[in-house]
Amino acid sequence: MTPGIKAAKKAGVAHTIHEYEHDPATTNYGTEAVEKTGANPGQVFKTLVVTVDNKELVVGVVPVAGMLSMKLIAKAAGGKKAVMADPQAVQRSTGYVLGGVSPLGQKRRLRTFIDESAGDYETLFVSAGKRGLEIELAPADLATLTRAEFAPLQQD
Numbered sequence: 001m002t003p004g005i006k007a008a009k010k011a012g013v014a015h016t017i018h019e020y021e022h023d024p025a026t027t028n029y030g031t032e033a034v035e036k037t038g039a040n041p042g043q044v045f046k047t048l049v050v051t052v053d054n055k056e057l058v059v060g061v062v063p064v065a066g067m068l069s070m071k072l073i074a075k076a077a078g079g080k081k082a083v084m085a086d087p088q089a090v091q092r093s094t095g096y097v098l099g100g101v102s103p104l105g106q107k108r109r110l111r112t113f114i115d116e117s118a119g120d121y122e123t124l125f126v127s128a129g130k131r132g133l134e135i136e137l138a139p140a141d142l143a144t145l146t147r148a149e150f151a152p153l154q155q156d
Contacts, residue, residue, distance in 0.1 A: 002129030003095065003105030008137060011145055015137040018125065022132030029099035029127075030064025033134055037125060041065045044125040044134070045118065047101045049090040049110065052079035057093050059112040061103050061126060061142070066115070066154040076113045076151035100130040103146045112148035114139065119150065 001009075008015045020036035022029075030046040037044070041064065048060045048068050060073045074082035087098050095107030103112050103126055118124050118139035126142065128135035143150065 002102065002133065003107075004102035004127070004129035004135060005105070007105040007145055008135060008141075011141075013137055013141045013145060015135050015141075016123075017128060018134040018136060020132050020134075027099075029131060033125065033127075034064055036132075037134055039125050039134075039136075040121075042117065043121045043123070045115070047103050047127055049085040049094065049101065050074075050082040051085045051089075052077045052082045054081075057085050057089065057110050058082070059103055059106075059110045059146070059148075060153050061112065061114040061118070061148070062153050063115065063117060066117075068153055069155040072151070072153050072155075073113060076149065076153065077111060096127075096129055097131070100127055100133070102127045102129040102135070103142065103148070104135065105129060109147070112146040113151050113153060114143055114146075114148045115153040116150045117154065118142070
């Protein structure tokens, strides 16, 4: 059981775990999750970590079919500029490997922003903390557990 699943259980949040056989040759983890779970592509979200203004790691949770706007996540975080975070810094800070980074149960809780499109769905899927493992829960519950804010985060 991953720290992400433990966090949801401890909080008593309704959730469903979806496990699938991860293909080690895959590098597009979000697309693989959509294909292997059979979920609506707009309902499966990826967890991306960025560095804002060269000083703070911040999490953006966006649909796998979309692209995270660096300008919009920087604005949401009250900064000027965002870039994708160094993979080793992400792993050290969250405790998760890339492709399995969950917004839940991170080693060091990072400020989190969820794309406003999450509100279009009763539930959404995010990584449960390892490749081949997704957790499905209500957007409001994800926001509560991560102390996240909803904001527009996708590039047009």
